[in-house]
Amino acid sequence: MRFAPSPSGDLHVGNIRTALYDWAYARHTGGTFVFRIEDTDRIRVTDEYIAAAVDTLRWLGLDWDEGPEKGGEHGPYLQSQRMDIYAGWARRFLDDGHAYSCYCTPEELESRREQARSEGRAPGYDGHCRALSPEQVAAYVAEGRRPVVRFRMPEGSTTFADSIRGEVTFDHAFVPDFVLVRADGYPLYTLAVAVDDILMKITDVLRGEDLLSSTPRQIAVYRAMGVADEDFPRFGHLPFVMGTDNVKLSKRNGEVSVAWYRHHGFLPEAVCNYLALLGWSPGEDRELFSLEEMAEAFTLERVNRNPARFDMKKLEAINGDKIRALPAADFVERILPFLATAGLVSNPVTAEERGLVEGGAPLVQERSSRLTEAVEMLGFLLVDEEHFTVEEEAAARALTPEQRPVLAAAREALAGLGEWTTSAVEAALRAALVEGLGLKPKHAFSPVRVAITGRRVSPPLFESIELLGRERSLSRLDDGLAVASGG
């Protein structure tokens, strides 16, 4: 089990789905979950990147047994810190003939690729430098060419049992010799993964299907290292997560950054739950579960082989379910950071603010499919009175001259109220507006709602009025009246 992202930006949805399956498989089987950072294409990854990746994984609730910040007996877990290990193996392959120096320039390769393509031949490396004579080598060196180290793919074919797809075979005729070390001396992924898998004693690899056809190359390197077949890791290739346009999910066709979902009010348990469903199912029509339940039920046999489309609507539905399932106190803790970001509570939160939040939270919890919606709905309650505003469209619809009598009657009824409770508020408003003015409840409460909350959609009105308190409520009705009067 291993999860090895390469640091090309934020951890994205596809990475995380892979990590999740790796994690669940490791936990289910009691194995070791190794988190390795594949950064051979960089001098070194920034500490910020590692910190962000670690942070995202931890936020989701995934923990690893070996890797960054955790250590382990097969470290270091950053490939950029293992360069001399790879260099050692490259030298050895050169010496024993598993690899050779290739002096072809990128331009030459490109033009020969083009030619092969136009002639309908396979565009891979043509073996040009496989058997150079000492004279040819000397000539290239004299030209100042710097060689790459290229792996000599043996004849034959490779068959391996993919743990998700079953037996897969590749004829080596279609697996061209590939580069292990660049001309500047930097090792490539092709070398590093294979070496690390063996050195880190990886038993199972779950990765994207884009790597399916590079598996025979990896296996060939294991063989060259002298590793016995039974010590090779098992490979499982997961289908991609696609966007709705059926193209691999990316920045172009959707939100891919897990950090984005985090900042837009998605719960980690919802993200995990939804991602788990993209290619796996516990069966029996079950689709809501915790990470622990997933680990319990996760088997490779139940992983789907076909790619799944990412559906934001479904994610939101699950997020809403998870939000509703939160204990009330937990929900408060989850929205507090968002309220602070929105400037609706101080940081740290004061006792008074917390009181209001705790009062309002139960009203919005079941109405939110994202935490950010809860924040929007609670705004009227937490905003400083001088910053309170009524949405333009709501005012235009509900705070009109015709509604003046309604607002006035509501104000009067509430002003005379002795006990300021939800039920008292409701009774007073019903008596004044529904019975008194003969209005349908729907129409009676709409202007009041807009005056009190500033929006046409809000938490339940009577509870909101109770929480707002007498003074603030009456003052907002006064302001609403002024607006309705054309103020």
Place this chain on the structure above:
RNA sequence: GCCCUCAUCGUCUAGAGGCCCAGGACUCCGCCCUUUCAAGGCGGCAGCACGGGUUCGAAUCCCGUUGGGGGCACCA
């Protein structure tokens, strides 16, 4: 072009020869509940890509076709 791979409602999926004239969820549409919006309840639209086999019997097995995806880098 060649190689690999995949194929159940619009989407995610259950289904591992008869339990399926295909079940659940999301979306969408009605209705109920209702102070708005949600939630909840009830109901509805909608699918086994196609063609051949195998079998008493196929969504499930085999072959082909079509379609999708991936790969063929001094990326990973």
